[in-house]
Amino acid sequence: MRDGRFLAVGDPDDLVATYGGTLDRTLADKVLLPGFVEAHCHKDTGGLWQYTYVGYEARTDPDGRSWPGCTTFDAVVERLREADRLLADPNEPLLAWGLDPIFWSGDRLDRRQLDAVSTTRRIFVAHSNMHLATVNSALMEAEGITPDTVAEGVPKDVSGWPLGELQEFPAMALAGAAFRSFFGRQRSDEAIHLFGKSARNVGVTTLTDLGTSNLLEEAIVSQWAGIVNHGFPTRVVMFHGAMQNGTVSDETCAAALVELRKQSTDHLRLGYLKLLLDGSIQGGTARLRWPGFHHGGPNGIWLIPPDQFADRLAPYHRAGLQVHTHANGDEAVDVLLDAVAEVQAAHPMPDHRHTVQHCQLTTPGQYRRIRALGMCANIFSNHAWFWGDQHISITVGPDRAARMNAARTALDLGVPLSIHSDSPVTPLDSLHVAWAAVNRLTPSGVVVGPDERITVAEALHAVTMGAAWQLRMEDEVGSISPRKFADLAILEADPFELDPVELRDIPVWGTMCGGVLHPAAGVGD
């Protein structure tokens, strides 16, 4: 290694003989893989850990502390009591996240349980889908949430008092300062540092923030540059979210991103764009082709009018920018592919690598078009584990569930492939994502769609070289190759020697990023 890059790769003794230098044996008993590249996650991955975790599944925080799942009301209350005791200022609201009542067979948390934590401090508990929150009586009193509150999304008990659940953003916003604090603190320096720590713990050396920041705001870019360019444990690729353009036209935005790209460094990459077409499958808001949702609910929502989509895409395409578009449902993918075909016909752009993000219900025919149009697919493989059983029984039914997140089909049809966590939607953990794509296991023990499983080698390629290609960093990261950045995922076991079902259990020692070691939290303590 030299200057943070691999100078040459080969037999250690030969390399020392040829290039000089010394043989560093620090990692001699470890297994070195290329640093993982997470091509679809969000900065909130770190920021949420500023609040108390009360989810059903156990999770590990960026500092390495493991938080057991809160599987009962009592566990939630106990966790919150502990957090309440640690807050010195009685006026500071207690913020928590990750609550998932779907596992509680119909019982719902309400203000009464939270009142058992505190009758004076405001408490705001966001549910795991981020579309609901539960608050306590102290918060309701402070913000004037009363029986007179007629807002939709504020369910009440038989006596007419609000239960404390606030459904969807217009109702959640009734929580006032606590609501604003919950989302506002996602922009703190601390949130960025926690993001980097989370990545280091799971072997990720290149992160993305997929469109959660408004990069047209200079202050946001300089905040990230100030942190990421100075000893940050990972590289970060930042996508501007075009949904936040506001007063700025797409043409102006495209020109600004071309300029912004010049501020890219080895650690911080700028000049990428994210668009959104539809919602989510588990939320019932994705746009599905016939026959729609298995549960019979209405088709989902559009976030950009389909007949405007090609016009939105065109300015970025013409400017030579890469556009990654959120498209969960197969109907959304149709709109995206038609738009790319249209802009390509008008302004042929070789090697544009526009990428379909999520591709959960993408069909073999659509993968053929993705290939033919020169596009890439980034598949949300973690869904098999996190919602696989629900997809079989509720959202899309067993047949489509078996064909969801069709990584095997994509690879067989020659589509450049990556797979992702969409963290914080599912935890940031590339080995888990690879495990999900390899095994397609659900929590109930079903293998959902065995024909769409891929091999360990293919999955590891997808979270390294596959992702690097989609970020136009294939000559810099994604493999242990001469002249690339010296980025490594440092593991305690060899993924190729284990049973593939153990892939996600491999302990991660930490990372190397640009030749600098970053041990995971707790390692070497």
Added chain:
Amino acid sequence: MSTEPDRLPLTVIGGYLGAGKTTLLNGILAEPDGQRIAVLVNDFGDVDIDGRLLASVDGDVLTLANGCICCSMVDGFAETLETVRGFADRIDRVVVEVSGVGEPRKVARWAHLPGFTPDGVVVLVDPLSVRDRATDRYVGETVVNQVAGADLVVMSRSDVADKADLAGTEAWLSVMTDATVLQSPLPTAVLLGPGLRNLTAEDAPAPTSPPHDHVSISRHLDGPVTRKSIDAWIRARPGGVVRAKGLLKVDDRPDDRTVLQVCGSTTTVTVDGPWDGGAEAVVAIALPGTPRAALVKWLNLLG
């Protein structure tokens, strides 16, 4: 003396692309009918403000010479409404423009935030294309939901559409929605609701400038009305009434402010806080040709 309502009425305006929202918003900003209106848009491209009208520009807020302001919602609803609440002393009401694929009924939920009060969901449709849009593979349900969720549907381009198109679309709308269906152009007081400032002024309860030839009427009340009279008032609403607003005390909640509201097909009765000392009054606006006597009789039911 402050008789300003402490809550800004918030009207939501939606409709698919090409339904005429830009024309309508420009009309409101050009002729705000004596009201100082804050128009919240997804981007400023959605309105086309005459530079001569512009008094100042401050980031995401444009201020017009006539007192209206225009804000972009780039920071999201919660933050934008927080910003607008800061202007409460210099505006009378808020209009929120919903994106062409948005559902106005869902956006209207934001009007329950402190500092605001909902004042109707108005959906524009292009009478020439709405029926085709409603069967479109991609946006059909969206268009259907927009119309179904409206209190008031306004058919734009009624000057260029021929009678058969208008009649056909009107018949179709009567199946698709319970909303009242009207044709553009309409006075601002009908689109957005009557101005509360005028309503609560002690000695001049007449609503804002006569809306074209629409019929408007108001009445001062003195002391609490009975809950029963409100129920009777709701049931007895005469045909032709498109807007009504009342701020009053009710016998079973004498210390609180009860708000009566009619927008198109929808009537709501809510309590929005303790009584603030303003006048108790009710105002109604009806379509041209509605007998004034029927309206007087209707408002007199409250007591």
